[in-house]
Amino acid sequence: MAQQSVDAESAAVFAPLVRKGRPEVAAAVAALGQLHVAGVSVDWARYFEGSGARRVDLPTYAFQHQNYWIVGEQRGTDLESIGQESAGHPLLSAVVNSPDTDSVVLTGRLSTGSHLWLADHAVGDAILFSGTGFVELALRAAREVGCTTLEELTLETPLILPEHGGVALQVVVGSPDDSGRRAVTVHSRGEGTNLPWVRHATGSLAVAADALRAEDVAWSAGQWPPAGAEPVDLDGFYDGMAEAGLRYGPAFRGLNGAWRTDDHVFAEVGLPEGTEPGTY
CATH class of the missing domain: 3.10.129.110 (Polyketide synthase dehydratase)
Incomplete structure (x- = not known):
């Protein structure tokens, strides 16, 4: 069913007809296809004899939307x-x-x-x-x-x-x-x-948060910075953390301000420039 004229400059083509763990018929047909692509003349008429298969014309250009393959069940990778x-x-x-x-x-x-x-x-x-x-x-x-x-x-x-x-x-x-x-x-x-x-x-x-304490309600109502909170000096903050072994890159340098009371530390945090969602 397959023939090829081989000259001195032609490279040999090896196509396994029987492969371990694979159906014999599928392996043999895959081998014929491999030989055909490599330039071997395959007698496809003889192969399809008795199957009812017939030749069809290929589309004349790439955008003629008509398929010539069997459409089976689609197995997607979506969740x-x-x-x-x-x-x-x-x-x-x-x-x-x-x-x-x-x-x-x-x-x-x-x-x-x-x-x-x-x-x-x-x-x-x-x-x-x-x-x-x-x-x-x-x-x-x-x-x-x-x-x-x-x-x-x-x-x-x-x-x-x-x-x-x-x-x-x-x-x-x-x-x-x-x-x-x-x-x-x-x-x-x-x-x-x-x-x-x-x-x-x-x-x-x-399911629900506990009731806020009175002092929490005072600052959460819109007063910022909170009344009585002392500002925290942030000069050299990230350099100091790096010296202590805690390395914060650009995405984690969003601390814009901090204030302290006896019981709380309040911080103002925002995404650093250039690290907006979807860009970093």
């Missing part, structure tokens, strides 16, 4: 195609709900390749996922289950990001108790590994 929901979050990709326990798992992936700004938070030579990052993950999980308050969050183990590749991430929210509170945990492990999951943070979520 709905694998039975999950999108988390709609820059660090979390999918949401998985448990129908039996009313618990929720939010999954994602952290990498300095896909999120460049993560590398701007380092302790010594280690790229460390920030504490505020854990707070953001817990708050996103709270919104998923209808909670409005992150009551507490305890950091147990640092999450050190690799220079290359990333880590798989899971935020797990447990079933509610009688008061509506839920436990929340954050775990990670190196992607592509079978290593145990590491728990980095634990906390609790609540």
Whole structure:
């Protein structure tokens, strides 16, 4: 069924007809296709004899929208195609709900390749996922289950990001108790590994916040800076942190002002110039 004239300058073409672990018919047809592409004359009429197949004219130009291949079931890579929901979050990709326990798992992936700004938070030579990052993950999980308050969050183990590749991430929210509170945990492990999951943070979520204290109401009503708060000198703040081994890159230099009272520290924070969402 296949013939080729080979001169002295022609390169040999090897096409395996039988391959371990593959159906014999599929392997043989793939070999014929490989030979055809390499310039071997294949008797396709004989191959399709008795099948009812016939030749058709090819489109005369690239934009004639008529296909000549079998349309089968489409298997997409979107989350709905694998039975999950999108988390709609820059660090979390999918949401998985448990129908039996009313618990929720939010999954994602952290990498300095896909999120460049993560590398701007380092302790010594280690790229460390920030504490505020854990707070953001817990708050996103709270919104998923209808909670409005992150009551507490305890950091147990640092999450050190690799220079290359990333880590798989899971935020797990447990079933509610009688008061509506839920436990929340954050775990990670190196992607592509079978290593145990590491728990980095634990906390609790609540449906409603406790009543604000009188002094909190005073400054939250619009008075800024808060009455009686003394300004904190921030000159050389980031340089001093770097000398102590805490390296903050551009994305983490958003502290614009700070004030202190006997019991509180108030801060004014904003995204540094050039690090707006979607640009860094």
